[in-house]
Each structure stands twice: as C-alpha cells, then as structure tokens.
Amino acid sequence: MARPFDVVELESKWQQRWRESGLYEVDNDDPRERFYALCMYPYPSGAAHQGHVRNYTFGDLVVRYQTMLGKAVLSPFGFDSFGLPAENAAIKAGSHPRIFTDQRIEELKSSVQKLGAVYDWRREVHSHDPDYIKNSQLIFLKFFEAGLAYRANAPVNWCPGCATVLANEQVNGDGTCDRSGDLVERKNLEQWFFKITDYADELLNEVDGLEWPERVKTMQRNWIGRSEGAEFALSVDGQPDVALRVFTTRPDTGFGVTYAVVAPEHELLPTLTTPEQAAAVSELVERARGASELERTASSDSGAGLDKRGAFTGSYVINPFTGDKVPVYVADYVLGTYGTGAIMAVPAEDERDYAFAQVHGLPVVRTVAPPEDFDGGAYAGAGVKINSGFLDGLDVDSAKKAAIEFVVKNAAGESKVNFRLRDWLVSRQRFWGCPIPVVYCDGCGIVPVPVEQLPVVAPDDVAMNKSGQSPLATHEGFRNTTCPTCGGAARREADTMDTFTDSSWYFLRFTDPFTAGKPFDPTEAAKWMPVDQYIGGIEHAILHLLYARFYMKALVDVGLAPGLPREPFKKLFTQGMIRMGGSKMSKSKGNLVAPQQYYDSVGADGLRLFHLFVGPPNEDFDWTDQTNDVIDGCARFIDRLWRLAELEDVVWRDTADESDLAIRRATHKTIVRVTEGFEKWGYNTGVAALMELLNALSKWARDAHGAHRATFDEALDTMCLLLAPMAPHVASELWARRHGDDQFVHAQSWPTADPAMLVDDTVTMVIQVAGKVKARLEVAADISEEAAIAAALQEPSIAALLGGAAPSRVIARPPKLVNIVP
C-alpha cells in the first residue's frame, strides 16, 4: 500500500519517544488514583503472532485509556520463561535452555514493542531469573512450613512423551497429554503436592463475587466440583471386622441398592475377593491398570464392553436400609480417586449403574416414581419415594435428609461433601524449572534448604535427557550436599516445580520488583492489588486462574501477604481466539501469521485497528483470504484521516453556520460512542463511530461551502484523542503537528462530551399502525406525549387509514415513535 507517510519511521520515532518520556513508568507512591492493568505474561515462544497482537492491543488500550482518565496505571511485562519447549529445543540443539529462552524473550519483546504497546519495563520479570527462583523457593518453603506443601506417594499421571509427571489439569479428557498428545500412564511415585483442596470451599464460594465472564466462572465451579451427600459403611457379610465405606449424593435411594462396586485400586479388594473369583478379579484389575483412560472411559453410553469391565468379587455386603445381602463387584467405572473409591449401586436411579446392571443381570428396584410417560432405564429426576419403607411418600430432598439421619444412626454414616478438585501435584522430572528447595537426609528426613542458602539454582553442566529421571539427579555435584540440620551427607531434591507455580504470583512481583530478600513487600503490593483488569486467553480459564487464586489465599495465610485481598483478579477479560482454516491459530498447527509484514505495510496502528474492528473482542474470528483486505481498509482509514489533517485547499469561513452545528454534534456523539466502546469492550463499534465521523468531516471540509476553523479543529483534535489508545502512533504524530512537537496526545485528558451537543433540534418520529410503520414525521426533539399523539392522528395518511374510527389504544414514546392500535 502506498501511504501518505513513512509508517515504519513514524512508528519507531514515537515508540522511542514514549520510552524516553517515561509516561508509562509509574511509581508506587504516585499520587494519582491507581489502576492495575495486566495481560497474562507470555511463555517466550519467539516472535509474536496474531494472538499476542490481539492480546496486547486490548491491554494497551486499557493502559492508555485509563491513563488519559487521569490514573496512575501499572502496566508491567514479563516472561513465563521456564518450560518444556525450551528444554526440548535445547536437547535437540545440544545447547542450554537459557540460551534458547533468552533469545526467544528478545524476539517476543521486540515484536511486542513494535506493536506500540507501552509498559513499565523497569519492572520486567523473568521466571528463570535467579532472583525470581529464590522467591519462588521461599514461597515453597513457607507453604511447606504451613503444611500446605507435602510429599506423598501417589498414583500420578506419567507422560512418556514428556518424560514427566503431569497434574490432573494437564491430562485431557481422552487420557492424552495436554502438551504432547501421548497416552498418559498411571504410576506410583513420591511427589510434592500443594494442598489446594484446603481451599476448595473458598475457591468455590468466592467465584460468585468476581467480575469475570460467566463462562469462566462456570468452568471454575465445575472443576472444583462440589457434591453434597453422605458417606456410610456397608458391613461385609461374613467378615464382621470389615466395612466398605461408600459415598453417595443420593442417600434417599438406599432402598434401591442392589449391588455395590469398588474401584480396581480399592484397598479392600483383596479382602473382598474370594478364591473362586480371584482369577476374574485379577484379570479385571490387570486390564484396568494397563488400560489407558481412553479405553477405560470408552463406550460408557452404550454399555458395550461393560461385561468385561466388571467382575464379581464373591463377597456380599448388607444394605443397611433393607437388610438384604447384595453382591460386591469390582469395576473400572468406579474411580479410586474420588469419594471412597466405592459406591452403592442404584440401577433404577443412576444411568451407569443401570447399564452395568443390565449387562450383569442385576435387579432394578425403583425408589422414585418416574413420570407416567417415562420409558427410559434409570430415572434421576424428582418425584415421590416408593418401595422405600420409612421414606415412602416423601420428595427426594426430604428423603435425602431422612436417609442421612438413618445412616448416621445405623451405618456409621455422616453427611459429607466431596470435591472433584484434587491436591496440586507440583513435582516435575524436568530440568528447566524452579528447583524444589529441600534436601533428604537419612537422619533428619526432609529438610528445607535454609532461606539464606537460596536460591537453589541448577548448575549449567547438567546432562538433559528424556529418560524419565530428573536431569538434576544425574549431576553428582548438585545432588550430593550436606544436611543443613545435622551436617551429614544428604541429597538434594532433583525435581523442579510445575511452571504454573511461577505464574501464580508474578503479578505480585510486578507490584514491587525492587524489594530484595522477599517476594514482595506487602505494603507495596497492597497499593496495587487486586489487579483491576486482567486480560488473557480462555485457555487459562481453569488452570492458571485457579492456581493463582489459591496462591493468593495461601500467601495471605502463611503471612507473606498480610493485608492483601484474597482474590487476585477483580475483573477478567478473555479475548476470542483466532481461527484459520477451522482450527485455532497456533504454533503447533503451524498456521501462525507473523505481525512483522503488517508493521512494514499498514503499521502497528493499522494492525491494531484491524483487531479492534474485526468484531467483538470476546468473540472468535476467522483469519481468511479476505482478512488482508480488511487490514488494508483499516490503514486506509488512517490515511484518510492523515490527508484530511494535512488538507490544504479547505475553504475557511469566518463564522459557523448550521453545517458546523451538525459536525459539532457528530463530534460529541462520537465521544460518547467511543467511550462506551471502551467501557463495554465494544471497540469494534467505537472504530466504526470514528470512521463515520471521518466520513462526515471529510465531506464537509472538502465541500465548496467551506468549513469553520474552530469546528474543524474540535473535530480533528477529538479524533486524535479518541484514537490515541487505538492507533497511538499516528494519533501522536497528528497531535504533535497540530499542537507542537513537544506535545503528547497521551498526556491529554480523555475528551468529555458536551450534553448540549448530544441532542438534536428535530427528530424523525415514526408513526405505526398496529406495529407497522405507516408514516414518518419530523418533530421537535422535546415534543410532549400529547402533541406527539395529536400530530400522529392528524397525519393525513394515518387519518385515512383509521377511516375516522377512534383508535382502541395509542402508545407514545416521544419523540421517536407513536403506535396506533385501531
């Protein structure tokens, strides 16, 4: 595209001037009202792609807009610089992940700066900086001290491709690794956990008060997965010392329990298995152990394969409600990790139990009367209790309460709340992460590394591999140490922490990156927290946001963040994703579109305007063949504005006339529309409003009728101000050309509309008959209801339609509409 100015030169000039001006460097004691705007800090994967562009454009808009509203806006940037891709790349290249990472950081930083996004770079943070590592470790030790970090042998998700353990959150629904796509295996290992489950209730309850997208809030609630019910014991027939504890959300269905099921991992399974059934049970257990999650969850609807996925143990338990003996099965549809790992099965009121019962020929006893027209198997809805002894006639909710009372008295029961949320497994058998700061001593056990010895930093000469063993474990110099307590020989922990631990507190470090010796000074952090506006992708709706919320609460509780709010992010905005050819634009899909070519042609401003204009920010959009044309269109808008500002052959009039009034009104209405766009994340309509104003202004200024200077200046200055957050470079340049080279448009106040300019003298009033538009009338804007009705009825075409008959009803919404119902 031929541009009326040198876009590359202009943009780099202003980027330099912003840096030099320090306009967006804010100090913690800034007297202005504070505002903390934050985009999720990125993993440094190389030069920016359109997803970054979109993200940081929105973030920059918030920063520049809030600044023009007179606030001190904290706008920090940093890098989530630990992680697998760098380690894998280093293994491949035979180099060190730090080299790779630092390179990528420079690339991403440079392309973000070329976007014209402004940050307080003095506060830049990298997760892999020794200082950051030290503080991450200090937090770990505080968690350990408080009992929030613990070590346990646990079945874990092992990804053979990544050669590491994964958190539950990193395993896909089909049992594959979120990152590599490999099938995840189950292994028992000694691992470090964070006790996020201690906060399950708080994490759930406080979701309600967050100004977050409903969708994200729902996802958080579902992930935490609170279920209310009862836990009680089933006594085992013939084994008086053994009881099988089960959890249910439907204690009211107790009379319908026709069998029980334990998970293949259940500790009582050997006790329950009779010699006759041993072969069948062990076959089932082997199958379940070897089976991937994928196989294990397959065909759950159809019931196909269920015969092979369950086996009778040979034992019976007593249904405490009926006193009946019911068989105990082992089946892989019951999970060892949820509830007690055992269930009471009620085929009549649970679909999975029903499908299993059908296959294994187990009886079905209804305890809730289904609706008359019900013809399915299990009925899980509301209704009246039947076949349920003392519960008969009750509704489900009352019956639940009564049944819980019953099991409390008769079956060692209690009402119980279970969560789907598990403790957070933070150990990773990888090199490029924050080392876990503990040592193991034969005499003293687990010993935390003393704070004054932090950070524990990995040596550079570690052989990285994918053997599944932590690379640090192979480095004798690192591994062998002395016990801080007894001075004897000890071994360092060789695992590193999940990188989600780094991203769980970086927003706090940003508030106070200068304090040494601790993660942040609470009084400094309290000046900015919580983050007023957090911006990021929907892909972080569960993991990152949940972990960060947990960290915030835990940091307060362990005393590192006294006085700070327990929720870190007040408002959250999740941007829509960019699709291309039907799938998400991503590095792994190889369908990235780099911004550089656009920086060179339409400029960052043109590209920014495109991302703002293409549609609502929270909605996805498709990058198509037509997209480049639309981007050109956005640059064309900038060019048209430029030419108008530089237009020389305007006929200037000395006095204002009616046409000036129209332009002034258009100008002030545009202020309202663009401001609303900023407040309601409707940038697309804001850009459209600016285009509209430019069209009107351009036509008016070029007309032989001529323009009045003050009107023109007001309109053009207003456009520069409104565009300052959206297209900051060209807005800066035009402002400086109009007001002097030392003038910054971004140091100006956001314009406010004159209310007098927002009302028109006359309005087109629509006259409807029975809801259909029949006539239009130009009326005074302040017309009364009576006058509007009178005018409508007097309108000849309306009078003719009514034929002299009195209308049965007239609805007037002056001055816009009168609706006559004949």
Place this chain on the structure above:
RNA sequence: GGGGGCGUAGCCCAAUGGCAGAGGCAAGGCGCUUAAACCGCCUCCAGUGAGGGUUCGAGUCCCUCCGCCCCUACCA
C-alpha cells in the same frame, strides 16, 4: 451425556424491546489519470437459521427444533 456461545446482505459485523444498516470488505459505476494503481464520489445487496409463544410492537425476551464452534465428562 452435561455446560456455554453463535446463526442478520456475497463476506466480517451494527442495531437501551421501537424505522433492520452504523462501519468495513468484496462487487459494479462515475470522476481523476496517456493508462493503471492510489485518491474522491456514487450504487447494489438481507427481513434476521426454522417454527411456535409473550407484547401495542421481537433480530433482541421465552419454548421447541436445525446447523456450527468451544469447554467438560464414568466424580457416584
């Protein structure tokens, strides 16, 4: 299976329950030009996925269905 979102012109998208069109892209035309591009001006195009309901009035609210997308899932 559960949850959420979307469906308006050839395309992207606007419309506090009140005239379906603000803006852009594409297409076509005119002007400018030796010509083209650029630039300026103009034109064209849908009755809102389907069907019900509420209302004086529905793209908008409610219900059913269709299509596409995202998230989630043996969680007892």
